[in-house]
Amino acid sequence: MVYKGLIEKYRENLPVSDKTPVISLHEGNTPLIPARNLPDKLGFNGEIYLKFEGMNPTGSFKDRGMTMAVSKAVEDGSKAVICASTGNTSASAAAYAARAGIKCIVLIPEGKIALGKLSQAVMHGAEVLEIDGNFDEALNLVKELSSKYPLTLVNSINPFRIEGQKTAAYEICENLEQSPDYQFMPVGNAGNITAYWKGYKEYNKAEPGKYALPKMMGFQAAGSAPIVEGHPIAKPETIATAIRIGNPASWKTAEEARDESGGVIDKVTDEEILEAHRIVAATEGVFCEPASASSIAGLIKYIKQGYFKNANTVKIACILTGHGLKDPDTAVANAVKPKKVKAEIKDIINIIGF
């Protein structure tokens, strides 16, 4: 069977019918890449798997939810979708709306949107409005706009988004032929941890003996950690722009995922995120966006704390939510610069040292 996107694959587990027009870019079916060098590098003797959601069509996990949200919007006769976004949601909404042939309006916070993501929204023909406020203010505006005008809201408070996103948990279970013991992941607006937990619970309910429930380990950026601090953050700050969110829409369900699973929601600093970002690219060949690396940063933090007992029997899934190409500026700013050299063999050999 040729893979044709997650709605076709998981139709029976999703709120779709034969009447739903499937708007798909063949999202999902992303690889669960076994880490080859990371365990040694981190002094950890369990197994680490990288769920590389950057291999979705627009380069982030948002496509999973968006194929559902836009398909359902079209089914309901909607002619336009709207969202607030730190970048990935707008890229995905714009792409699926383009494919559906409907309008897309996106509100982005001033200044702090990564270049790759901005290029996507504009190329896919969305109406992109940069507001003089942060993500949380943008989200409040689109909620109000979609309640007053014929615009379908496609942020993760749209319940179809969560339904699409839960399929990533299904894929991990199928790939491992069991659940992971722990899942490490970024937490921003908190829709994704909510979605994974829903997916794991569904597989557990269907086959409890095969699919135990993993502990959900979510990580916020230290400057943008409302759930960890226990209150909204008025001015969230972090280089991990995708999770620069001070008042998560799915706050409560994220806490439920944490508490029901016996996991944690904790924070990592920007320095820890950038270090993890570099390590996973340089040791595994997997280039994720900075926010994604908060999962790896969290894992490093917990390994160092001695959190894992009997680690050799442990399977860990780390969710890498977006591709590194989403934010090339942050990568280049934090990496060794290319060296300029004359086009001569001897000059090159002098540098590379043979």
Added chain:
Amino acid sequence: MVYKGLIEKYRENLPVSDKTPVISLHEGNTPLIPARNLPDKLGFNGEIYLKFEGMNPTGSFKDRGMTMAVSKAVEDGSKAVICASTGNTSASAAAYAARAGIKCIVLIPEGKIALGKLSQAVMHGAEVLEIDGNFDEALNLVKELSSKYPLTLVNSINPFRIEGQKTAAYEICENLEQSPDYQFMPVGNAGNITAYWKGYKEYNKAEPGKYALPKMMGFQAAGSAPIVEGHPIAKPETIATAIRIGNPASWKTAEEARDESGGVIDKVTDEEILEAHRIVAATEGVFCEPASASSIAGLIKYIKQGYFKNANTVKIACILTGHGLKDPDTAVANAVKPKKVKAEIKDIINIIGF
């Protein structure tokens, strides 16, 4: 069966053995997305399929060849790989070398490398040298360096690259359950048209009744069209940096693919490329890099010329070789800019017009 990369899937058709250490990032298995709106938009009544190679792990088709080249390099005991690159090859070589735990040295031409690609090479820990010359000069240098020093050359003159890349043709055949009638694709260093043709010929040989040979339709950028002009171009120029190559390494085999298939190698202007780049993003939700859009630009050109007789029975595969996120600067420079607006409902409604 969980997909684990193209070497595992096509092991029997590739020069690998049980002794080959498989260095994989689960490349390949990219979608063949049926165009939903493009035929109407272009006034064409055949079927158009987009082979979106941007969904490979490093965002381009180069990963197909690199999993082979790096696996074989490691099998042969190599401790370092080297390549010349306009960007995509270096990103891929750096990623696979990182995963293999060996060194990677890349020579890039001065100035004209897209930001995304540069960010990849540096993040994956390659030694990146920017030479004061163009791609063709860089290629000559790495050929000489690899002949004199213990460095494995991983440009497409490495025959394992072509072997890996031919699997994209297999996938198209399997996906359509037949061959396409025409394949439109970019031509730069010309290794990819060589590889696809090899793949199609292999499937044709195995099952000639099922897999007829498609016509290979290759497109160079007008300012960088040596095969079309019939002589090397000393100073190739084009915004499509991935195909800014004046003296293709696989020139002869590209001409063979053209002539054996009854196809063409033609050129498209930068303006035609940028227009096609915008059209495919805005009508299908598929964002490719500018060089990739030369396939769509070529298709548009040939539709306008009335090239297709009985188009309603025609199936066309367009190869989109890399992700648009590879070159966000070109996209942003050529797209409508976001509008700045106050965080007020009435200001937003004034712009979006409800």
